[in-house]
Amino acid sequence: MKAVSIQAFGDPDGLVVIDAPDPAPAPGQVLIATEAIGVGGVDAVIRRGTLGGYGFRAGIIPGSEVAGRVTAVGDGVDRAWIGRAVWAFTGVGGGYAELAVAALDDITALPDGLSPVDAVTLGSAAPVAHFALAHGRFAPGESVLVRGAAGSIGVTAVQLAARAGAGRIAVTTSSPERGKRLRQLGATTVLDRSGETGGEFDVILDIVGGAGLPGFLDRLADNGRLVAVGVVGGYPPADFGMSLMRAFQRSRSFATFSLNTVPVPARNAVRADELAAAARGDLLPVVHDVLDLSEAAQAHRRMDAGEVFGRIVLRA
Structure with missing residues (x-):
């Protein structure tokens, strides 16, 4: 599969397109053919090396949220998920790729009428905003x-x-x-x-x-x-x-505030509610631009320049 890797921490030129082995879902996981990949501020922080003390190493594939269709499931996962459109949290990385794996607890089925691009624009942002207001x-x-x-x-x-x-x-x-x-x-x-x-x-x-x-x-x-x-x-x-x-x-x-401290059922329920609100038109996904996966470095340059309003999305 094609993926984007951080070959060197620092400026966006360290983001390089590579050929990587196709991942396989472990027990409790699903494999997703990505159609949209969210580019978030935390991706830029990791790329700059600011969080080096957290164990990130050169060669990591960044990206924590994707949307696409489930193509395979690991042991213990209902095969009815195969073919379904989902939003997924991939963990500390792995999202900037044509294929990604995610735990069953970290996926949310997309409501009818919501595009993968809109899903990754809101999938993390909406629960963070919701629970941050509650935390305050x-x-x-x-x-x-x-x-x-x-x-x-x-x-x-x-x-x-x-x-x-x-x-x-x-x-x-x-x-x-x-x-x-x-x-x-x-x-x-x-x-x-x-x-x-x-x-x-x-x-x-x-x-x-x-x-x-x-x-x-x-x-x-x-x-x-x-x-x-x-x-x-x-x-x-x-x-x-x-x-x-x-x-x-x-x-x-x-x-x-970190979404990591919110129990999985609660954050998944809020995410499903907010994605449904977006599908109804009650919440607006603000997409700055959609770029090809190979243009990840350009996406980061635009974030570093402070010109992004909303979210840049990569298309696999």
Whole structure:
């Protein structure tokens, strides 16, 4: 099969198309002929080598979510899955390929009317956004700020917050055009990156991290909660928690969130619900572009340049 491998960590040129052995499903797994592959921020973080301490080695095939049709099943899996269109989480890698394997617990059948491209645009992003808002104890009527709102998690979080009755939804963005598109998705306040604060917020979802994170802790209202959902901008300063300590009497709080901590049945149920909502037109998958698998390096260059709104999808 054709696949894309990280031959060298660093810039996107380290992503190389290779011929790789066809995988076979182990017991409890399915084999999927991929039709769409999601390109996520975590893929770029892994490619840069930022997470080298987590055991990633040169030669890994990146990518954690695909959509396509099941072509074979391992022992213990009902053969009725063969031929079905599914979304799948492939783990820490293996997605940038023509064939991928996934555990039965990590697949979701696609509803009628939802394309594989739309499935990988929402399959991870929608549950992350849903449970991150819940982790921040968001309640209807509260104000929400989404930092890094132009990515797939951000644009989905804006829609979910609006759907759940947020009193005010602010977003950070880099251009008036992006601001206009985010307003169309439900944002009520658009902030640029020049330091405009937009007041204080009950819940902040931070997908960026990096050196700017402490400044967003300072934007929390009394009892406000900031949930770090990603670190696409790198890790925050080691002393970032001092911002909370200096405002001790305001009872602000900070938390991280990973979908890994959500029980499998719960996250699969939410994913199925959100994919069904997309099929009905109640949730919009925002696709920036669809590129061939061989253009994975180009997809990463565009992410690194900050020009992606929504998600880039690879086509196998």
